[in-house]
Amino acid sequence: MPSTIVHAGFALLLAAGLLKGAFDRRALAVLLVIVVIPEADTIAGLWLDGAHRALLHNLTIPIVGGLLLYWDTSYRERSWLRDRWGWWGVRVAWVGLFVHVFAHVLLDYAHLEGINAFYPIVDRFVRLEGELALSTTEGIVQTFVDVDLDVGVASEDGTDGIAADVGVTGTTADTHVDNPVEPSTAVEDDADGPVERLFPVAESGWQLYLVLSGLFVLVARRFQDRRERDDR
Incomplete structure (x- = not known):
């Protein structure tokens, strides 16, 4: 980070x-x-x-x-x-x-x-992950927000399938960002040896x-x- x-x-x-x-x-x-x-x-x-x-x-x-x-x-x-x-x-x-x-x-x-x-x-x-570019063949290309429209294709709940990917990575229940106080190795039950606490510059x-x-x-x-x- x-x-x-x-x-x-x-x-x-x-x-x-x-x-x-x-x-x-x-x-x-x-x-x-x-x-x-x-x-x-x-x-x-x-x-x-x-x-x-x-x-x-x-x-x-x-x-x-x-x-x-x-x-x-x-x-x-x-x-x-x-x-x-x-x-x-x-x-x-x-x-x-x-x-x-x-x-x-x-x-x-x-x-x-x-x-x-x-x-x-x-x-x-x-x-925030993706790219924004101007292509000579495809025009403006961006991948930061990916919208998938499956018009006419019924999803499991009976509605048209519409999906938008805005870079969702998880919730507090399943997402851990490594930091000096709580490094990833410290939260792993099977971690062996000393825990490395990295203080980045x-x-x-x-x-x-x-x-x-x-x-x-x-x-x-x-x-x-x-x-x-x-x-x-």
Whole structure:
């Protein structure tokens, strides 16, 4: 799975582009905490089967959080967030929500067994897997969503056979995503020898590239901010 360091590297890239006027150490600290929090569901996996990539790796939480944030900052006569933290707090809150979704949840959506997208409302892991291409003979070709329409062919329940594959991989009852707290070898009854707990940093070239890019942008942004202050 993408390591926490990879998630943080991507978060730094997003922060550099979105935190205009609020890019400071305090904001970065808040965003890094937000991007790390979802990994806490690995600990919950010790008591709840399939908790990792489900309990805190879903879209239900950011959807509810986004609605509450929009209600507080747009509809209330006095916004609690704006009164307490000002415009800085509102901007960091929205960027934090964006970072949580794109730098963590959806990044895991495209890796290994994916995420339990709408847990606990719907217990179903889904994974983003496929390709999108423009073919000179077949036109636009995509395999991310595979729809099979067997019109006129009766299925077992008497209806026409219609099937859509959106990358479903399983449920919390039968899906386990390897992690340092609960490695795959530890959950196998017949595992012999010491259990290897792997703490990944970068599992591929693109992940290392993302981490280094995030660090580079962070340092470059700090130098730019310092030069702008000196020019004033």
